[in-house]
Amino acid sequence: MIDWLADSCPLPIQIAQLGEIPQPGMVYFPPEQHHLEIDAKGRFMYSNSPPLGGHRPSVTVTFVSLAKFYGKTAAGVLLTGMGRDGTDGMQAIVEAGGFTIAQDEATSVVFGMPKEAINLGAAKQVLPIQAIAPALKSLVQVSSLKT
Numbered sequence: 001m002i003d004w005l006a007d008s009c010p011l012p013i014q015i016a017q018l019g020e021i022p023q024p025g026m027v028y029f030p031p032e033q034h035h036l037e038i039d040a041k042g043r044f045m046y047s048n049s050p051p052l053g054g055h056r057p058s059v060t061v062t063f064v065s066l067a068k069f070y071g072k073t074a075a076g077v078l079l080t081g082m083g084r085d086g087t088d089g090m091q092a093i094v095e096a097g098g099f100t101i102a103q104d105e106a107t108s109v110v111f112g113m114p115k116e117a118i119n120l121g122a123a124k125q126v127l128p129i130q131a132i133a134p135a136l137k138s139l140v141q142v143s144s145l146k147t
Helices: 002-006 059-073 087-095 112-120 129-146
Strands: 013-015 027-029 035-038 044-047 075-078 099-103 125-127
Touching: 002 013, 035 059, 059 075, 059 087, 075 087, 075 112, 075 129, 087 099, 087 112, 099 112, 099 129, 125 129
Parallel strands: 013 027, 075 099, 099 125
Antiparallel strands: 035 044
16 A cells, blocks of 8 residues: 555555654555554654554554644644544544545545444544645644644
């Protein structure tokens, strides 16, 4: 997936390194068979805890840790996919005051995960795939103006 995404994404993509602090402008993926979380100091950590909803890695685990560490400055995006992985994590981000986006049905190959988040009320915005990056860029620019 990383190789496929690297061909269509202008940002660098890599496996998150244990203990590394996430950097702006990077796309991170978890290592195989590990949950990816943010620790209390804002560094990447791996977890071998049991699969969540049948998934390890689970994006819900990642989103929940982002919500805990970043609070209202957290943002989560849920793209096309089967099942409901990520839905409860998106809800955690919303409850922490963060911002969430779900991909719309028209541009989703499989509308399972985004649909579940939307039905739960965990998506603050529902956007076509091509509008998600500009929305995130705008969010980051507005946030940086406030600080």
